[in-house]
Amino acid sequence: MSHPHPELSTPAELAKGGLRITPLGGLGEVGRNMTVFEYDDRLLIVDCGVLFPEDHQPGIDLILPDFDSIRDRLDRVEALVLTHGHEDHIGATPYLLRERGDIPLVGSELTLALLGSKLREHRLRETVHHVVVAGERISFGPFDLEFVAVNHSIPDALAVAIRTGAGLVLHTGDFKMDQLPLDGRITDLNAFARLGDEGVDLFLTDSTNAETPGFTPTEKSITPVIDQVFRDSHQRIIVACFASHVHRVQQVLDAADRHGRKVGYVGRSMVRNMAIASDLGYLHVPPGVVVDTKELAALPPEKQVLVSTGSQGEPMSALSRIAQRSHNFVHIEEGDTVLLASSLIPGNENAVYRVINGLARWGANVVHKGNALVHVSGHASAGELLYCYNIVKPRNVLPVHGEIRHLLANAALARATGVENVVIAEDGMVVDLVDGVASIAGKVDCGYVFVDGSSVGDVTESDLKDRRILGEEGFISIIVVVDSVTGKVSSGPEIHARGNALDEASFEDIKQPIVDALDRAIAEGNTDSYQLQQTVRRVVGRWVSNTHRRRPMIIPVVIEA
Known part of the structure; x- marks a missing residue:
């Protein structure tokens, strides 16, 4: 091999x-x-x-x-x-x-x-x-x-x-x-x-x-589970699956038809893909089952089924916005049932469980692969x-x-x-x-x-590393003005921090060491602004690591005036 x-x-x-x-x-x-x-x-x-x-x-x-x-x-x-x-x-x-x-x-x-x-x-x-x-x-x-x-x-x-x-x-x-x-x-x-x-x-x-x-189990093996969900639900049902999963949507449409419910699609890609599948004959829509979401909203909750995107916890998907109560017209009510009819793509677990917790918080009964056979x-x-x-x-x-x-x-x-x-x-x-x-x-x-x-192609791995640092550790900016004639610090250091627990008072102890390090560097002939900025970065980085056990992004600016 x-x-x-x-x-x-x-x-x-x-x-x-x-x-x-x-x-x-x-x-x-x-x-x-x-x-x-x-x-x-x-x-x-x-x-x-x-x-x-x-x-x-x-x-x-x-x-x-x-x-x-x-x-x-x-x-x-x-x-x-x-x-x-x-x-x-x-x-x-x-x-x-x-x-x-x-x-x-x-x-x-x-x-x-x-x-x-x-x-x-x-x-x-x-x-x-x-x-x-x-x-x-x-x-x-x-x-x-x-x-x-x-x-x-x-x-x-x-x-x-x-x-x-x-x-x-x-x-x-x-x-x-x-x-x-x-x-x-x-x-x-x-x-x-x-x-x-x-x-x-x-x-x-x-x-x-x-x-x-x-x-691998057959697609038909989950039909009884979907039917059970429809039988046990006395309010609205929301089904989340991939926008391309025509077979799963077919099962939902058939179950809705059997149980006297109407179905509306939520999410642009879901609406588009199901229209294509239906037009080409790959999705067989029972007469009168699929309606516009506005028409669906006028029906009693026990007659409603929404088929939505967002089964992987995508932040901007319909289901994520429903879970955050920021969706335009779908709001979870106590007793609603949400069916996540998909697998977990590796790496998406946290996002999916975040959505499940959000839905449960508002009183929804969430049925997913972890507690029912709802996906093969x-x-x-x-x-x-x-x-x-x-x-x-x-x-x-x-x-x-x-x-x-x-x-x-x-x-x-x-x-x-x-x-x-x-x-x-x-x-x-x-x-x-x-x-x-x-x-x-x-x-x-x-x-x-x-x-x-x-x-x-413009974003590199280095850019992502910077984003991770900013997200996890925040940043510190330091602005220092150096007199171009005397070579001495004439203003600053002015220090600001965001995304961490450091405040203005935290930096009093490091201001003088910054000035001293710049004075030494200039005395040794390092007058290039980039070299001076690196000096500031080293001093502040060492201090914040030793004192606060943090590694934020450090953005020094040395201005000659």
Whole structure:
């Protein structure tokens, strides 16, 4: 088994007739999925998604894949294939299209429809797109693509088989093997087996649930729980889920219809996505069940159901604002029921529990994954992965989509079924498939690209470190005026602090040591304002650390007058 090596060098030129695979996101994290395939000097991209920020990345809206390694070769991209419509697979596409707007987009009907609305939000014109269906084959340059139906937590998901002169690659995208899907569309294991008989040279497999034994429960298994919630609730019901989880919304609509309730959507992305899914026939709305939220508000509470965004505790989402009682028109009342019908994405736990506590404080009964079976995963568990390895019989395996522990668990499953060559890679590691053997060939730079408001890529890790310091320790500013003729301090130090417990009186003891340190520095010939500011920073930093055990940001200003 190949393991990542921290000292990998820039990859050498690709061997003639070889296929190069470079993951730019999604390996070592859950999100930001993007993989670049290179053959005969042409490129194919599979997925282009975002990663959502965690608590240690304050102020960041989104995290994008790093396009640097392909930026000077975007003219060689034959197509961008999108396996399904989740944000972690399509969300970064507008940012890529800003750099080359005519990349052909390939995906299923629902996936491209969801992306189309996103492009319009970004005020980008829709580029050439190819709507494909399961079983279809289409070629782009040297890449011959075949699409395979897979089951996931969003309709119309596809795996993609990529044929080149270097061999056959099968990329599952996100998938599971639900045998009782709500839409009747199961993962096409027959196609997987057929491709296996043809000979799969490299199998890229979803790793998210590789640590979970057995099989992922069916979507239908939670229908009785949702029904129970509707039976037991005597006031308004609020259901929070992902804005793209069409299957979950379908279950809520059906339950509302059975129990005589009306449904309204809350949250811009929820309204938009459900309208798209309904128009295309992926969401079947019982007659008269969905109404405008204003019409819903006029009904008795026991007739109301709200379907909302915010199941991950996102600060600006509808549910978070409801929990804080700052929503425009939805206010929690004693006895309301809130159903969080989603999983917890790693890193979001604190935010979600903060929302749950906020809702409970106002008297809501909160039903969530911790106390009821209200969500099932959209990813294949260990039993399903073993099944796939046995029918595909791949020569090489590259686990994708997951944190390191997920990739390693998936690799162990592959080896247990007899796969001899399993490559463990992380973002930026280059894997070459040459003469039927996959191996790590080097590494390209592949950092996080942060989106902060309208700024893309301008915020660095150093900026985030400063933000964390400001958030945790506050800051101290010191202003000192030095007479340019005498070289003596003529005014100050004037010291101000914010975000910590230090007040004006706290700084009396340090003012004279600042003046003394500046006098010594100037006497030694250090008259440069930057050097003098560093002197002030050292003196104040040492004092505040020793005296108050704090490490705030220190902002010294030395003015010569």
